[in-house]
Amino acid sequence: MHRSKLRGFIIDCESTDLGAAAGFWSEALGMRSRKLPPPQADRYIELLDPSDALHIEVQAVSHASRVHLDIETDDIDAEVRRLEGLGARRIEQVRTWWVMEAPTGQRFCVVARASADFDERASIWP
Secondary structure: OEEEEEEEEEEEEOOOOHHHHHHHHHHHHOOEEEEOOOOHHHOEEEEEOOOOOOEEEEEEOOOOOEEEEEEEEOOHHHHHHHHHHOOOEEEEEEOOEEEEEOOOOOEEEEEEOOOOOHHHHOEEEO
């Protein structure tokens, strides 16, 4: 048995100016931005959700710009297998998480649990 839930969204930006990209999304969404500590500082800027319900980051990438979501779990291997059973496929393991692709082509990541409300909000899977 394991648990998982939506962690939030990552706004992938193919841009050489991460600060400007984050500035746009910060203003567009009405959220303050915060630089992350090294080594993430060069690739990520967090947007602070006033309701603290979602984790949102602006990420510098070398591929086309897009938005992807993160699913957090207390068992990455079990969640990846569950999602593969639904038709998703593994694309690449990055450090401790997996980049996956839905049957409809959208990319998403399966990451380790990190939300303060994980225990209360996560779905339980056999």
